[in-house]
Ligand code: FES
């Protein structure tokens with residue numbers, strides 16, 4: 001199946017089996033390895049990217065279900081010219097340990113803050129269902145609050 | 156340790172770093188103290204540090220970075236001693252090389268919370284050498300006496316105020332010989348050591364550029380995925396090779412030990428190929444076994460197995476004469492998977508001339524030996540590059556995934572291949588944290604003090620497989636660690652013994668190893684003794700505690716957590732345990748929001764890790780260790796059916812998520828006199844008992860077998 005996808009504002013033409021998950025399109029076809037594979041069944045969130053600004057678990061979104069003109073954003077496209085507030089907050093709070101889950105965490109957090117600039121604790125719990133085996137959760141929570149501040153300052 | 160200025164050596168150019176720079180190499184004596192060293196490796200001299208013509212400092216760090224912060228910690232040590240500008244250092248994980256052998260292991264490997272402990276002195280010495288050589292070079296450049304100069308933040312500064320940047324003097328330094336003796340900095344001179352410096356590995360971890368094993372790419376690289384027998388040790392029975400080869404992108408089907416690999420243009424294609432291949436398996440040592448049988452076998456060994464003494468002091472019978480009460484307790488923990496966030500993977504390119512490997516591994520020396528063994532190439536022809544590890548947790552101390560990559564590359568005609576496991580393969584082919592059963596008889600005197608301590612620990616042996624030479628007289632020290640002579644309490648008339656439980660289920664190192672269960676057993680037993688004697692669990696521990704540094708940590712945690720004054724509806728539990736050269740005490744506070752629901756509200760943790768390089772990294776490791784231990788205590792349970800692991804993914808093997816995470820407060824004690832302790836593992840052991848002790852305080856229900864989910868408790 002042939003389709004053109006817009007990934008981080010660049011159009012790429014692809015000819016793939018319709019059932020290929022977007023995750024593997026990104027990693028193996030587009031060479032964007034920042035998006036990670038953790039479970040393959042939409043459980044861990046390591047593969048989270050934005051589809052038209054909404055967070056999706058790309059391991060469970062087949063190529064055929066990605067709309068032709070959709071705008072896909074990956075970690076590589078987050079804060080291209082300068083750090084996105086979540087990235088800056090992540091560094092300020094020293095969030096990552098091994099780092100493997102963090103692309104997904106950052107994409108989920110960025111989508112949350114876009115939707116809801118001042119999330120409450122329970123909204124954070126709701127939106128951030130990603131797994132971190134290193135246990136960076138307390139710092140993620142703090143960094144989301146910090147990113148919310150940074151975002152307000154910028155606006 | 157031998158230090159050499161290799162700036163002019165041929166070898167230096169081969170490292171692929173710009174010429175014209177200053178570089179130091181170090182080598183260690185050829186015969187390491189410990190017998191674990193692999194045979195036959197070349198006398199490879201490894202670069203430790205290089206300053207290029209822009210003055211950028213490149214550091215080769217001799218430990219795998221899996222989240223624990225060894226890479227940034229070790230970089231911080233070097234940068235401090237050499238007086239580098241923190242912004243101008245770049246740290247890389249070192250490739251394979253004898254010089255990078257961990258001095259505590261005698262081989263190149265990362266584990267046992269040893270990185271800072273093992274490298275603290277050598278790296279400080281290396282840094283101090285660089286500092287001295289820079290001062291010498293700077294003095295030459297400025298035409299002044301070195302004794303009138305000092306180094307500060309990437310510059311050599313003369314007493315007149317005149318100064319030069321390191322970048323301006325690298326070519327002079329390149330021609331200098333290494334000083335005979337160097338003075339290490341005094342504590343007050345440290346500018347980075349002891350400070351919460353930002354981790355040097357984090358910028359790449361927030362923009363997607365950090366390279367993990369799974370991200371390795373090479374020209375013409377194929378991707379393989381594997382399926383091995385669900386029952387351990389079983390063999391491939393049948394498969395539909397034709398169907399697999401029809402799948403678009405599939406290139407090869409290759410048999411591997413106990414299973415099969417499908418090699419394709421990408422991971423998805425390989426997975427689809429594997430599905431079409433539909434392999435079936437037969438036999439296997441664990442075939443037919445289920446949870447009930449495994450339980451029966453463990454109990455049979457606990458009842459009748461051959462017990463070997465782990466620690467014996469005094470005499471049980473004599474002690475018991477003073478007893479007024481006797482507690483008999485039985486504790487148990489299940490098998491656990493590592494579930495590293497990044498599934499197992501490795502890339503290999505093996506030809507008749509060379510083997511090149513890229514892998515997220517904790518065990519470089521053993522991996523090289525494995526590759527050499529399979530390929531028949533001498534170890535010096537095996538190149539190994541360590542990527543970032545998407546957690547290691549001890550799982551990446553194993554070589555199974557490397558063995559597969561090497562074998563598959565050879566079988567497809569010497570082409571490069573990346574093997575990537577599915578989560579299900581990863582979950583079902585782990586080297587599990589062994590199950591363990593611990594039986595106690597603890598006798599207390601009038602005042603509640605232990606007068607006889609009998610403890611039998613029945614569990615499989617990890618060392619028997621990994622380092623059989625370390626099992627002496629049938630005793631696997633890892634099985635009894637934290638409960639034998641190294642117990643933190645004064646236990647007169649102690650009789651602690653080990654019973655080997657043999658099982659076809661593979662077991663391995665799991666973050667904190669034997670401490671992960673013995674801390675639960677010991678700290679629960681002590682808690683029971685406290686309650687049985689009518690004492691407050693904290694006061695009781697202070698009375699019986701033998702380890703001075705742990706006592707201090709305990710004292711501080713009680714103070715920080717306001718022990719004994721929890722608000723209504725909040726219940727506290729306490730535990731303390733020393734491991735890997737560090738001393739950690741924790742208080743857990745729980746509430747009970749609904750029937751059989753348990754909410755962990757807060758964890759207060761005090762860690763004495765001796766001298767520390769970066770207190771924030773220690774905090775992060777305590778937070779992570781606590782949540783790793785909490786996940787295990789709440790949910791962790793690997794089950795078996797027909798000899799195979801039932802769980803396959805995170806839906807059936809649950810991890811703690813954001814909504815269940817308590818407030819965590821970590822206090823790092825300042826203890827510079829003591830030398831560095833480990834910090835990757837010591838945060839794990841106390842959390843399970845602190846939690847179940849809190850649960851006892853809340854409900855009167857003593858949880859003696861984990862996980863909580865199996866006891867009907869739900870973490871909310
Ligand atoms: S890999 Fe997609 S949710 Fe885990």
Ligand code: FES
Pocket residue numbers: 096097098099100101102131132133134135136222496545546
């Ligand atoms: S930082 Fe390692 S899994 Fe999240």
